[in-house]
Amino acid sequence: MKIIAFNGSPRKEWNTATLLKKALEGASSQGAKPELIHLYDLNYKGCISCFACKEKGGKSYGRCVVRDDLKPIFKKVETADALIFGSPIYLGSITGQMQSFLERLVFPYLTYTDPPQSLFPKKILAGFIYTMGLTEELMNEFGYNQRFTAMDRLLTRIFGSSEMLLSFDTYQFEDYSKVVAPRFNPEEKLKRRQEIFPKDCQKAFEMGARFAKKYRIK
């Protein structure tokens, strides 16, 4: 079983990347072959609206024709059995890098038929790990859940299944004393980092392990 995780954070060792690595560890523990791709290492832009992927009878129907660093990645995705996307929340949404990646990855597979259908060649497992500075209460108040549910539906439509994992109130700065952020209580943040984040890591590990097990049963 081949599982690919995509890190939509510019940071390679922080919250999002740590959870993705845990998910891959979980998958490896069940014999899966893992790969972690850092989106910020790649050169690409979002969809340019050329519609080559929608052209009637066109060679590129269902495929993105833009040639950049994502081209080989799309090939890899078609050989994967599971995908896990991970992104911090920036200004209430996934990062621009993750958004641009998903526009390019998902839009070609999504048909403009009624109802919309998926041109992705097989059913695979998909997951999304979100990390955010807000607490769960504030996240609910700000309505983030609607976005997460919409993403869940989109991934289910394209890949056949989806699940999500949310990590709240994350530890954001290496040293809270060096930044202007009186809104945060560094001790409480550290406590959460030490007590709750490891539980999120465990959930991520279990997600990866579950994916690998489900694949074995398939």
Ligand SMILES: Cc1cc2nc3c(=O)[nH]c(=O)nc-3n(C[C@H](O)[C@H](O)[C@H](O)COP(=O)(O)O)c2cc1C
């Ligand atoms: C540019 C920027 C915008 C952010 N906006 C939000 C936000 O709107 N809501 C939120 O909950 N957290 C926000 N955060 C906090 C991050 O989502 C949070 O620290 C996340 O865990 C960072 O992930 P990382 O450690 O993997 O880089 C923001 C952080 C940055 C750098």
